[in-house]
Amino acid sequence: MSRAVVTGLGVAAPTGLGVERYWAATIAGHRGIRRLTRFDPSSYPAGLAGEIEGFDAAEHLPSRLLPQTDRMTRIALVSADWALADAGVRPEELAEYDGSVITASHSGGFEFGQNELRALWNRGGQYVSAYQSFAWFYAVNSGQISIRNGLRGPCSVVVSDTAGGLDALAQARREIRRGTRLVISGAVDASLCPWGWVAQLAGGRLSTADDPAGAYLPFDARARGHVPGEGGALLVIEDERHAVERSAPRIYGEIAGHASTMDPAPGVDRPPGLRRAIELALDDAGLAPPEIDVVFADAAGLPDLDRAEADAINQVFGAGGVPVTAPKTATGRLYSGAGPLDVAAALLALRDGVIPPTIGSSPAADYALDLVTRTRAVPLRAALVLARGVGGFNSAVVVRPFDPGTDRATRNRVTGTE
Incomplete structure (x- = not known):
């Protein structure tokens, strides 16, 4: 494929x-x-x-x-x-x-x-x-x-x-x-x-x-x-x-996985859908949770929504198990533009080996997140980007660097070998 x-x-x-x-x-x-x-x-x-x-x-x-x-x-x-x-x-x-x-x-x-x-x-x-x-x-x-x-x-x-x-x-x-x-x-x-x-x-x-x-x-x-x-x-x-x-000047990375889910209607005795979206996106990418090196959070900025997101992240990765960042604290939430901008930031983070900061926030201990509040230099293999919308929409995208060596036919075209 x-x-x-x-x-x-x-x-x-x-x-x-x-x-x-x-x-x-x-x-x-x-x-x-x-x-x-x-x-x-x-x-x-x-x-x-x-x-x-x-x-x-x-x-x-x-x-x-x-x-x-x-x-x-x-x-x-x-x-x-x-x-x-x-x-x-x-x-x-x-x-x-x-x-x-x-x-x-x-x-x-x-x-x-x-x-x-x-x-x-x-x-x-x-x-x-x-x-x-x-x-x-x-x-x-x-x-x-x-x-x-x-x-x-x-x-x-x-x-x-x-x-x-x-x-x-x-x-x-x-x-x-x-x-x-x-x-x-x-x-x-x-x-x-x-x-x-x-x-x-x-x-x-x-x-x-x-x-x-x-x-x-x-x-x-x-x-x-x-x-x-x-x-x-x-x-x-x-x-x-x-x-x-066509010898593209650069390949920033690969969109390796995606999943979307819906939250249940208010009053329905079912859990929110964000955790499931994360798990399905990782499965689509063929990655296990330890292979994700940073999560770009939706970061709603409201206690109940932040709690739900933190719980979903911790349920998949363990408490404090993965660095989490929300660079949108510098721009504001750009609505449908926020997710693609976070994907661009994630690809640049993979390129440069650096996690951008969540500015202004002092993470509350009870969220149990490793929230990145200062720029952090660290090797990155893959990133997860999350977004949620009013009405129960959840979406998760996994990006990683493009490695032509993982596909023999593509590797042969790049190296000129048979």
């Missing part, structure tokens, strides 16, 4: 635009959470977010695209460009149906929709943009990336709240195994507008703290909710043979 390998990364995060800027900031423990500037949050109980600074879509995209796209789609289009460039891929050189796009979305183009609703209320229906018909839609990032790059293979969108980004990567892996040679996959979300803000506040999970240093503290006794953010990551995922045959 062909393996799905990652050959390109496109990252847009509150801590940095581009892979190496993001990674340097993450390793250094720089915080991208600050008071909102995209609108005045003074009338709301929460006012902190992870905003992307210095992104001017007009510097990267044709002017014709600007009036028809939401901020999240503009960021996604540019991130896809960066991922393709990082992978050394020229889409026009692919066969017509060899490339596809599979993204996830948490909320769609909220800001675009808000602006058009304002036009409807204030001026009338004739002033609503025709682009509203798709600019708000969950699938718009997949569609716009596909159109811009001429990728006409199987394209889709996954909607499973904050677990969706990992589920999209898993769907990309399935398409690779079905014969598609290259997939752009991952997620970018951006809902930092009043309409999106009210929707998030209604969920009851946002931190209302005023101090960025103490607002988002997963696995800490002071935890009081999360801080939202914008951005995410798009990955170029390829069939290993395609990557080798």
